[in-house]
Amino acid sequence: MGIVMGPNQYGKAEVRLVAVDRDTPRHSVKDLTVSTSLRGDLDAAHLSGDNSKVLPTDTQKNTVYAFAKEAPIGEIEDFALRLGRHFVGTADGITEARVLIDEHSWERIPVGGTGHDHSFARSSDEKRTTAVTVEGDQAHVVSGLKDLVVLKSTGSEFWGYPKDRYTTLAETTDRILATAVTARWRYLHTDVDWGKSFESIRATMLEAFACTHSYALQQTLYEMGKAALEKHPEVAEVRLSLPNKHHFLVDLAFCGLENDNEVFYAADRPYGLIEGVVKRDDVEDDPKAWYTLPEF
Numbered sequence: 217m218g219i220v221m222g223p224n225q226y227g228k229a230e231v232r233l234v235a236v237d238r239d240t241p242r243h244s245v246k247d248l249t250v251s252t253s254l255r256g257d258l259d260a261a262h263l264s265g266d267n268s269k270v271l272p273t274d275t276q277k278n279t280v281y282a283f284a285k286e287a288p289i290g291e292i293e294d295f296a297l298r299l300g301r302h303f304v305g306t307a308d309g310i311t312e313a314r315v316l317i318d319e320h321s322w323e324r325i326p327v328g329g330t331g332h333d334h335s336f337a338r339s340s341d342e343k344r345t346t347a348v349t350v351e352g353d354q355a356h357v358v359s360g361l362k363d364l365v366v367l368k369s370t371g372s373e374f375w376g377y378p379k380d381r382y383t384t385l386a387e388t389t390d391r392i393l394a395t396a397v398t399a400r401w402r403y404l405h406t407d408v409d410w411g412k413s414f415e416s417i418r419a420t421m422l423e424a425f426a427c428t429h430s431y432a433l434q435q436t437l438y439e440m441g442k443a444a445l446e447k448h449p450e451v452a453e454v455r456l457s458l459p460n461k462h463h464f465l466v467d468l469a470f471c472g473l474e475n476d477n478e479v480f481y482a483a484d485r486p487y488g489l490i491e492g493v494v495k496r497d498d499v500e501d502d503p504k505a506w507y508t509l510p511e512f
């Protein structure tokens with residue numbers, strides 16, 4: 217019986233990078249949070265403190281900033297692929313690199329009806345995300361979004377569930393349905409117009425949320441994933457994590473008022489958490505693409 221080192225990775229987490237494109241007086245801003253993780257021949261580092269294959273996390277952070285200067289960042293998937301390929305191609309003993317990027321959104325401040333050249337407002341909490349794994353000359357891309365908050369004021373029911381002695385929830389045929397969407401989708405290859413694909417998948421999932429008459433958030437989840445897959449042959453699977461942001465009808469009987477689905481208490485916790493994978497049945501799973509990512 218012995219003790220061995222299991223799977224491991226190391227890198228710099230959450231490098232905050234803001235890059236300004238100043239080529240013309242009409243600037244643009246990219247605001248990213250970048251995390252790098254390297255894997256490979258790192259047993260000696262763990263077993264005996266031999267750092268000869270440990271490219272410092274500080275160097276990884278510096279590389280992120282230098283790459284932002286050396287070429288335009290472009291789409292986050294392209295930036296992540298460039299970084300991942302660099303680490304695998306140049307760092308001795310490193311065979312795999314994972315680069316996670318969250319992109320924070322800035323919108324031009326409208327001045328006199330048009331967006332200002334160099335002043336911006338944070339538009340929402342929503343982030344565009346990517347998780348790129350480079351493994352030798354292979355690359356796995358999982359892109360997505362998080363914190364996209366959506367609400368339907370009707371078109372949502374929840375009934376027909378089992379009842380036991382602990383059940384108090386009343387069945388409803390008309391409730392608010394609200395969630396903060398985290399979605400990740402796995403691409404089948406890297407020959408993708410990343411920006412166009414992202415915008416279309418996002419719009420498609422939003423449309424499915426809006427247009428599905430929902431009998432449960434679970435059903436809405438499936439419809440959102442299915443719609444994205446039907447429209448996007450470049451995508452193999454969509455993973456969704458949907459917190460059910462409960463809105464409870466306020467009982468206004470205390471002052472003799474009826475509440476006809478108009479006044480709600482928005483609870484922040486606890487919340488139902490509905491998660492799932494919607495996938496093609498004719499495509500192989502790709503555990504490497506998801507390794508160490510949350511299951512949903």
Ligand SMILES: O=c1[nH]c(=O)c2[nH]c(=O)[nH]c2[nH]1
Nearest residue numbers: 374385431432433434460488
């Ligand atoms: O859409 C829902 N799914 C559930 O599983 C659930 N459970 C619950 O209490 N409310 C809801 N709503």
